[in-house]
Amino acid sequence: MLEAAELGARAGERARARGEQPELVALTGYDVDVEPLFQWVTADAAPALRAAFAGVLLLLVIACANVALLLLMRGTARGRDLAIRAALGGGRSRVALQQVSEGVLLALAGGALGTPELLLSQGLANGSGHVGRHLHVQPACWVGARFDGRQVRGWDGVMQSWRVDEWLNRRVFLEATFTPLAFGAPWLPGAGAALKERIERYGELGIVGVHLADTSEGRVRVGRRGELRLSYRLTRDDARRLRFGIARAAEIHFAAGATEVYPQVGGLRSIGPGEEAKVEEGLFSPSALRLEAFHPMGTARMGPDPRTSVVGTSGESHEVSCLYVADASVLPSALGANPMLTIMACARRIARGMAERLT
Numbered sequence: 001m002l003e004a005a006e007l008g009a010r011a012g013e014r015a016r017a018r019g020e021q022p023e024l025v026a027l028t029g030y031d032v033d034v035e036p037l038f039q040w041v042t043a044d045a046a047p048a049l050r051a052a053f054a055g056v057l058l059l060l061v062i063a064c065a066n067v068a069l070l071l072l073m074r075g076t077a078r079g080r081d082l083a084i085r086a087a088l089g090g091g092r093s094r095v096a097l098q099q100v101s102e103g104v105l106l107a108l109a110g111g112a113l114g115t116p117e118l119l120l121s122q123g124l125a126n127g128s129g130h131v132g133r134h135l136h137v138q139p140a141c142w143v144g145a146r147f148d149g150r151q152v153r154g155w156d157g158v159m160q161s162w163r164v165d166e167w168l169n170r171r172v173f174l175e176a177t178f179t180p181l182a183f184g185a186p187w188l189p190g191a192g193a194a195l196k197e198r199i200e201r202y203g204e205l206g207i208v209g210v211h212l213a214d215t216s217e218g219r220v221r222v223g224r225r226g227e228l229r230l231s232y233r234l235t236r237d238d239a240r241r242l243r244f245g246i247a248r249a250a251e252i253h254f255a256a257g258a259t260e261v262y263p264q265v266g267g268l269r270s271i272g273p274g275e276e277a278k279v280e281e282g283l284f285s286p287s288a289l290r291l292e293a294f295h296p297m298g299t300a301r302m303g304p305d306p307r308t309s310v311v312g313t314s315g316e317s318h319e320v321s322c323l324y325v326a327d328a329s330v331l332p333s334a335l336g337a338n339p340m341l342t343i344m345a346c347a348r349r350i351a352r353g354m355a356e357r358l359t
């Protein structure tokens with residue numbers, strides 16, 4: 001065994017050979033090699049790592065240049081939009097903040113047909129397979145009535161005046177909505193001179209719209225060439241509900257003094273007072289009803305479960321974070337009312353959530 005003094009002396013010699021302080025080493029007996037941590041960790045790989053780091057920096061610069069160019073192009077394309085915002089009092093910082101926030105969060109508001117079309121054609125947010133499904137349209141029927149010799153003049157005053165929600169438990173609601181000539185005349189029965197006469201007496205018409213909160217569903221698809229495809233099948237139950245509503249609309253017209261009602265069902269061109277049962281009791285297939293629809297909804301439906309819905313309760317896609325949907329497509333079922341106010345309320349709530357996220 002070496003003595004401590006001899007160990008210290010040998011360490012001192014080694015330290016002197018390295019140009020270090022031999023007295024300190026000799027005194028303590030400890031021989032310490034000091035090496036920079038970076039050198040110890042990287043060893044021989046340092047040059048390769050430096051090259052890789054330079055490569056990453058270069059990529060970052062290219063990416064930043066690309067993003068800057070994209071923002072510049074987007075800004076140029078939106079010159080008018082930005083000018084209007086500035087003219088309305090939007091300061092530089094607010095307009096700039098809007099540009100930045102648009103880059104961070106994205107909101108889709110293409111409506112119940114446009115939003116699923118965009119998502120499907122981009123292959124986005126459809127892990128659940130529910131994008132484009134569950135299309136509700138709230139089918140409606142134009143039920144006009146002739147009030148012989150009376151100038152109803154439906155174009156005077158409020159276009160959409162009365163609503164009957166007495167049969168909402170049957171999913172049916174009625175709205176007295178007067179349609180202008182160009183929109184309403186195609187629903188009048190007959191042809192040639194008979195149709196001409198009905199059109200000339202348009203001022204004697206009263207009109208009730210029969211609406212249904214449908215349980216039937218349709219689907220929005222995108223075809224091979226990128227074209228929008230729609231399908232919708234009215235169930236027998238829903239067709240029966242609509243015929244119930246048409247019969248009630250006819251009763252209302254007759255109670256108000258109408259002489260004939262146009263029910264838009266099968267071969268029934270018109271019915272007279274007391275003939276409402278013909279609409280309800282006849283054997284009609286769903287396709288025998290002449291219908292229209294104004295309220296598409298439900299094609300990117302909202303819900304807490306990612307397996308059965310497209311967006312969560314905040315409007316954000318379950319699958320693509322920072323992608324929000326804020327239009328009629330998030331409504332998970334037919335409303336039983338005209339939907340615009342509800343859509344606006346939902347969009348406002350979703351927008352507030354997005355704003356809170358950004359602040």
Ligand SMILES: Cc1cc2nc3c(=O)[nH]c(=O)nc-3n(C[C@H](O)[C@H](O)[C@H](O)COP(=O)(O)OP(=O)(O)OC[C@H]3O[C@@H](n4cnc5c(N)ncnc54)[C@H](O)[C@@H]3O)c2cc1C
Nearest residue numbers: 109110111112114118294295327328329338339340341343
């Ligand atoms: C004749 C008629 C009468 C109606 N009357 C009433 C009523 O009295 N009361 C009521 O509550 N509701 C009414 N509605 C329904 C109401 O208008 C709609 O439910 C509502 O507008 C839907 O709002 P939204 O934001 O979901 O879609 P929309 O208002 O349809 O907005 C979607 C927007 O996205 C745009 N868009 C779509 N695809 C793309 C794309 N790929 N790229 C860029 N932009 C795109 C569209 O051009 C459109 O501007 C009526 C509808 C019609 C047709």
